[in-house]
Amino acid sequence: MNATAESYVTEDGRTIGAPVMEMKNITLKFGGVTAISNISFDIREGEIRAIIGPNGAGKSSMLNVINGFYHPQEGEIWFHGEKRKPMKPYQIAQQGIARTFQNIALFKGMSTLDNIMTGRFTHMKTNMLMQAIWKGPAEREENLNRDIVEHVIDFLEIQAIRKTPVGRLPYGLQKRVELGRALAAQPKLLLLDEPMAGMNVEEKEDMSRFILDVNDEFGTTIALIEHDMGVVMDISDRVVVLDYGKKIGDGTPDEVRNNQDVIDAYLGVAHD
């Protein structure tokens, strides 16, 4: 199934398209330490793709490679059928890749609304002079984007905290605002770095529901890292498993669950 490029329909009726992103033989080193070694996998249009693995497996590094914080020494990244040149993170964001962070990275002094508005940054085209004049194009653009942001706020059910500085919000809500900021960008690919880390069961259920709804309603392609195996197996279409910077499994949740290497890695069998 992985090798083919044709689209298929999942059991619950969603269409999974051709790969939007292909990582080919990626190797990432920090000095003498190899964080990722020769890993290849793809992310298909419309799917929820999970990257799992024990601590230090290279999951976050992989996300940082996709998002441009790290530049791999070897390998190619293909996005929408084109080989990507080395780019700055903000250029990659402009290409339509949005992300959240493991340790929430919100603009703490700004309100929920303003935080999510920054997600619209790449869609707003007026220049500084127009903004300084304000009347005319800048005002129209601001209102237009504001509507989209209000839609996101409704979707995530955070109307009540629109004006609250996010630094004052509880952890679970901050995670939700961060998701909102990424969603506001209407990304082609959404990267979630441990969206449920540190949450209680209820919050995890909420977050799972939002992730599924985003994927279902907007058809957003999602790649996520998560520690909670139960959640991962429930919500993702395909899972890639990393261990010590190597890929040890790739496939549907069922395939991965029955993969002997994966079982060994998680149960801590000694490496030969």
Added chain:
Amino acid sequence: MSANFFYTIEVIANGLMTGVMYSLVALGFVLIFKASGVFNYAQGVMALFAAMTLVGIQSGQVPFAHLINVIFGTHLDKFGWEVPTFIAIILALLVMIGFAFIVERYILKHLVNQDPIILFMATIGLAYFMEGFGDLMWGSEIKKLDVGLPQGGNVWLESATAGWADGFYGFYLDNLDMWATAIAIVLVASLIAFSNYTKTGRALRAVADDNQAALSVGISLRTIWVIVWSLAGFVALVAGIMWGAKSGVQFSLSLIALKALPVLMLGGFTSIPGAIVGGMIIGVGEKLFEFAIGPYIGGATENWFAYVLALLFLVFRPQGLFGEKIIERV
């Protein structure tokens, strides 16, 4: 009411206006500090440089005239034309924006992720470089700056209020000070509106808050730095014009930056309203102190009052009046 009461009001009014002038300088510091965590030691010299550039352009001076004359044995001095004030201000602003690009390209870009102290040292270097460069470009003599703002005491106000009390000869307020205050208020209001309601303003605040997150939503840090330094250059130009018109364009103009320090201590390094209120407190405080207590202790208290006040603030409220509270988790 006694004459003394009215004189006190006059002192307070003058203090407020002086305070706004301090705030103008402090504002430049706050802008850069907020967005990049750099304490820009060069802010005062930027104001001096901006004012020199304005005078130079206005009076049609040939830039680097002295240098050119020495090398080529020519006798250049002036182009022989005068540029209208408004156009000269626009040109001076363009020079300051160009300067912002140069600072980003040749200094900040190479110092990404360095400690604040390293960046601070870089701005000290920058300050001395600019000072020398300004002298080289426009000459080091004291220049008079006239942008067409009215100077001297306001006669109308003085005669209208004269005789309100026995021995009171009317409020003496300087026209230039009043203009400066009005301009500063407009400037600050627009800066606040810009940072709250526009895309670029939000991006500025975003970068000030979290670099990585800002990058991840598509904001280019380098562009923001250029914008911030341009804005600081613009504020420096306004401060340079006001102070230059008041006391001439000369080296001591760059020392007003030192007066901005206590303002920052009071207002907090990260707050635009703080810079304004801080400036006013310092302005009023030092004028009132000089008026009420100065005569008993030999005067000239304005030289040190602001710093002592700032010291007291540091002891009791280190984050300033409006600064974000400093919380260290252990």
